[in-house]
Amino acid sequence: MRITTLLLTAALLMPAQSWAHAWLKLEIATTEYPPYTSTEMEHEGYINHIINEAFLETGVVVEFTSLKWEDALEATKNGEFDAVSYGNFVRSREDEFLHSKPITAESLVFYVRRDGPVQQWNTLSDLDQYKMGITDGYLYTDELTGYIEKNKNIVTYDTDEENFQALIDGEIDIFPIDELTGWYLLEREFNQDDRNDVMRLETYLSTVTTHLLIPKGRKNSRLVMELFNKGLEEITLEGKMQRFKRLLKEGFYQHPEKPVNYDRR
Known part of the structure; x- marks a missing residue:
């Protein structure tokens, strides 16, 4: 190039109209x-x-x-x-x-099990005792990345779908994901019973x-x-x-x- x-x-x-060809x-x-x-x-x-x-x-x-x-x-x-x-x-x-x-600009949120141990949070330190699932290779936000690097209760999966399945199965307690992507994957890849097992926490992690x-x-x-x-x-x-x-x-x-x-x- x-x-x-x-x-x-x-x-x-x-203007774009003046270009007859790329x-x-x-x-x-x-x-x-x-x-x-x-x-x-x-x-x-x-x-x-x-x-x-x-x-x-x-x-x-x-x-x-x-x-x-x-x-x-x-x-x-x-x-x-x-x-x-x-x-x-x-x-x-x-x-x-x-x-x-x-x-x-999109919202980064946490998903949890509806009957799980995490029902709310105020600061990331509130989540130290819980297993958090993340997707391999992703950089989320500066704040969350710093938290992940210091926390031992982190479990890494290859895909977001695997994280959702781990959350449903009780292998992790909390999972961060873009709000729209999380909703879309749940609607497309999981059945109604699975969707009923998880929920999005109201407190957003951040807007990115x-x-x-x-x-x-x-x-x-x-x-x-x-x-x-x-x-x-x-x-x-x-x-x-x-x-x-x-x-x-x-x-x-x-x-x-x-x-x-x-x-x-």
Whole structure:
């Protein structure tokens, strides 16, 4: 991916309609994290739809390749991809990645067993005696990551689904996950009895912003970020972000073979 400063200036200033053809193609690593990102969903998921449309505003096309989360990060750091879709803002990641402007803001919550020992919490130290399940390779928030590193009552599973199953089976007591993803997985992958066994605690852990992650130290990293930020601003002004959010709530992006009734939220 090579481009001159002159082309960069033109890309940022010219409207999308003036591009008869894309002048640049980017390779973006993504993961299976429905309904935000998934190769089996419309437009490869809600977040990837936003990313694709934002880049199109500046005449750039993207191609997504789905990998495991840790593999996506490592391959992108090694120069195999131009960016990763997507990640929460985490300060410890700033040494290796640039964070784009926020794409969305989502709530990080705790799920517990309905009849389990955890019914409420005020500070993370309240949870020290309980087994917390986490998903391998994830960085949640700076606060929670610090807590996990110091706590011995942490159990790691490969996937969010495995964490939910461990919670239902009583192998763990509490599990942090993005609110929408947690609800979506429970609706799609578990039966009504399983869903009745768990509940979301009312006290949120935090609200996190999501970002396109661009590897630092590459010649065109800053360019990729500026193009995306410019396109994101444009689709926001055009009202597309609100439309995409509405499509998400209406179930437009979901897996066709296992539809989820979003009206139940």
